[in-house]
Amino acid sequence: MSTTESPDPANPTDPTDPAGVADAATADVLVVGGGPAGLSAAVALSRSLRRVIVVDAGHPRNAPADGAHNVLGQEGVPPLELLAAGRREAEGYGARFLDDRAVTARRADDGFQVTLATGGVVRARRLLLATGLADGLPDLPGVREHWGRSVLHCPYCHGWEVRGRRIAVLGTGPHATHQAQMFRQLSEDVTLLRHTMPAPDEDTLEQLSARGIAVVDGPVARLLDGEDGALRAVLLEDGTELPADAVVVGPRFVARAELYEQLGGSRTDHPLGSHIAVDAQGRTGIDGVWAAGNTADLAAMVTVASAAGLMAGAALNADLIAEETAAAVRAARAG
Numbered sequence: 001m002s003t004t005e006s007p008d009p010a011n012p013t014d015p016t017d018p019a020g021v022a023d024a025a026t027a028d029v030l031v032v033g034g035g036p037a038g039l040s041a042a043v044a045l046s047r048s049l050r051r052v053i054v055v056d057a058g059h060p061r062n063a064p065a066d067g068a069h070n071v072l073g074q075e076g077v078p079p080l081e082l083l084a085a086g087r088r089e090a091e092g093y094g095a096r097f098l099d100d101r102a103v104t105a106r107r108a109d110d111g112f113q114v115t116l117a118t119g120g121v122v123r124a125r126r127l128l129l130a131t132g133l134a135d136g137l138p139d140l141p142g143v144r145e146h147w148g149r150s151v152l153h154c155p156y157c158h159g160w161e162v163r164g165r166r167i168a169v170l171g172t173g174p175h176a177t178h179q180a181q182m183f184r185q186l187s188e189d190v191t192l193l194r195h196t197m198p199a200p201d202e203d204t205l206e207q208l209s210a211r212g213i214a215v216v217d218g219p220v221a222r223l224l225d226g227e228d229g230a231l232r233a234v235l236l237e238d239g240t241e242l243p244a245d246a247v248v249v250g251p252r253f254v255a256r257a258e259l260y261e262q263l264g265g266s267r268t269d270h271p272l273g274s275h276i277a278v279d280a281q282g283r284t285g286i287d288g289v290w291a292a293g294n295t296a297d298l299a300a301m302v303t304v305a306s307a308a309g310l311m312a313g314a315a316l317n318a319d320l321i322a323e324e325t326a327a328a329v330r331a332a333r334a335g
């Protein structure tokens, strides 16, 4: 892949070649990550005739799930189907996609230079980090194998699917009591497994008891499968087996912020993990760098991530317009 200089800010994008088809390595905006956040930004930017390149490693967070829920008008759509449709829409407006992983980012000239795992280089005037987050799962045999199907974290993503079933909540932090109460809305058979969480205080125990949520002390050893491979039970270290159809866990949500850190930024701690701090439009503390979706908002579901991407795309376009207007004024005054 070749590299060329960034476009002249005083000389806006050629409307006949909005995506920079002539040179896929240079962009007005490089979007890193092609999940709901990155794709929504790519649609908004390419509809504004911006040269957009999306680099996507192809591992969206909800890929293990059968369907994406609470996506209005597309309830239960398979996650990869939704993204494929979004990609087609962005491509239809001229966005370019590179199936690759961005590995380094640094400032170059007036913009940024990003290298890719396969060795390519992309230059862009602005950077949008839509890289999502990594779910740090409890290190117990069976958890990873059932993640996204019968090992769950979010009542809005998959709660309805386990309504009325036997649900065990794995306590790894104080948040587990909140999760137990959330899933109690969906089933009368909820058990809180204390595992490694701190002892709940008297008020919390009273609330759990009042809602009929059993509390079981002692560490969990592993999850047990039935003959068909489906989750069957939770095995405690003392040998007790607790039958369960679903296990709720509290992953540590770690935003993928490596590129941001390479550019001099730092992660912001959050009670549930760490993320990139942004303003309401997705602007980070580093000039020219925006972030949207789970990398900036750990709790963002598909539609929220998508909305944040759209907002960031619009703000990026406005920022580029401001730069181009200033350059045009300077040029007009000079000449």
Ligand SMILES: Cc1cc2nc3c(=O)[nH]c(=O)nc-3n(C[C@H](O)[C@H](O)[C@H](O)COP(=O)(O)OP(=O)(O)OC[C@H]3O[C@@H](n4cnc5c(N)ncnc54)[C@H](O)[C@@H]3O)c2cc1C
Pocket (backbone or CB within 6 Å): 032, 033, 034, 035, 036, 037, 038, 055, 056, 057, 058, 059, 060, 061, 062, 063, 064, 065, 067, 068, 069, 070, 071, 100, 101, 102, 103, 130, 131, 132, 133, 135, 147, 148, 149, 156, 157, 158, 256, 292, 293, 294, 295, 300, 301, 302, 303, 305
């Ligand atoms: C099991 C599970 C089920 C869920 N179910 C639902 C649901 O039913 N409804 C709902 O609304 N939400 C659901 N969610 C939440 C949903 O996954 C997120 O809201 C959504 O994925 C956030 O979108 P995003 O664009 O921020 O990140 P992602 O969708 O994770 O996309 C990020 C993309 O960036 C890519 N990437 C990362 N780093 C790089 C890099 N350096 N270079 C290039 N590409 C990179 C990744 O490979 C990925 O393709 C679920 C989450 C999980 C874990």
